[in-house]
Amino acid sequence: MTQQKQMPDSYYQLLEQIQAVDFVLVELTLYLDTHPDDLDAIKQFNQAAYESRQLKNTFEKQFGPLMQFGQSFSNYPWDWKEAPWPWQV
Amino acid sequence: MWYYEKKLQYPVKVSECNPRLAKYLIEQYGGADGELSAALRYLNQRYTIPDKVVGLLNDIGTEEFAHLEMIATMIYKLTKDATPEQLVEAGLGPHFVNHDHALYYQNAAGSPWTATYIQAKGDPIADLYEDIAAEEKARATYQWIIDISDDPWINDSLKFLREREIVHSQRFHEAVEILKEERDRKKVF
Numbered sequence: 285m286t287q288q289k290q291m292p293d294s295y296y297q298l299l300e301q302i303q304a305v306d307f308v309l310v311e312l313t314l315y316l317d318t319h320p321d322d323l324d325a326i327k328q329f330n331q332a333a334y335e336s337r338q339l340k341n342t343f344e345k346q347f348g349p350l351m352q353f354g355q356s357f358s359n360y361p362w363d364w365k366e367a368p369w370p371w372q373v
Numbered sequence: 374m375w376y377y378e379k380k381l382q383y384p385v386k387v388s389e390c391n392p393r394l395a396k397y398l399i400e401q402y403g404g405a406d407g408e409l410s411a412a413l414r415y416l417n418q419r420y421t422i423p424d425k426v427v428g429l430l431n432d433i434g435t436e437e438f439a440h441l442e443m444i445a446t447m448i449y450k451l452t453k454d455a456t457p458e459q460l461v462e463a464g465l466g467p468h469f470v471n472h473d474h475a476l477y478y479q480n481a482a483g484s485p486w487t488a489t490y491i492q493a494k495g496d497p498i499a500d501l502y503e504d505i506a507a508e509e510k511a512r513a514t515y516q517w518i519i520d521i522s523d524d525p526w527i528n529d530s531l532k533f534l535r536e537r538e539i540v541h542s543q544r545f546h547e548a549v550e551i552l553k554e555e556r557d558r559k560k561v562f
């Protein structure tokens with residue numbers, strides 16, 4: 285059976301920042317699906333999308349890829365398949 | 374297609390091993406108004422819903438899979454260290470003899486998930502009202518689990534999920550209005 289992984293504090297802090305920005309993106313996406321002409325919301329969306337990318341670049345340099353199938357770059361050796369998985373932290 | 378991202382939508386922490394709470398949470402894993410039902414319901418309806426609201430069904434359906442993963446994480450973390458005796462005590466004896474510690478798509482009473490939980494009428498208004506009802510039922514279920522749970526970490530995550538159901542319901546209401554407007558415009562011209 286898999287073990288719970290204790291990751292450094294910076295892992296949880298960075299991850300939480302990503303979760304916060306990505307939550308804004310989910311929320312704005314659903315909102316824009318029914319309010320497609322709201323320019324302010326679209327500006328907020330693009331700003332948050334930019335911040336999310338920046339945060340994920342920082343995270344991935346320290347803790348490996350967040351996404352598979354080429355949406356993140358790989359280190360050597362292949363580290364996509366490495367634990368921890370989200371339910372293990 | 375879909376891309377997996379190695380993170381939960383919102384953090385899931387548990388205070389301690391608590392298989393009894395896990396047993397109740399299974400309702401939102403494989404129950405009628407649970408997250409699996411929600412994801413499959415919306416993603417299936419999107420093929421025949423008018424273009425104006427396909428995006429919304431697509432995106433809410435996708436978010437539901439993130440919620441399914443959060444519920445799975447709660448159940449996994451609440452049961453992974455439980456002994457067989459503790460599982461029996463929590464009422465999960467029948468689950469244990471069939472599945473050990475594995476998760477399974479069933480409701481809190483042990484009935485396996487079934488496609489009869491979801492509808493697809495092909496009538497956009499009927500489908501969207503079904504979706505609104507599903508969101509309100511999921512919201513109510515989350516409230517009742519929160520009412521009987523005393524794990525503050527789990528309750529924090531459950532409150533996040535409860536609020537998401539409220540937002541989804543609101544967006545589906547707006548989708549109904551968008552379609553009604555479009556229908557009325559067609560009648561005028």
Ligand SMILES: [Fe+2]
Nearest residue numbers: 411537538541
């Ligand atoms: Fe929902």
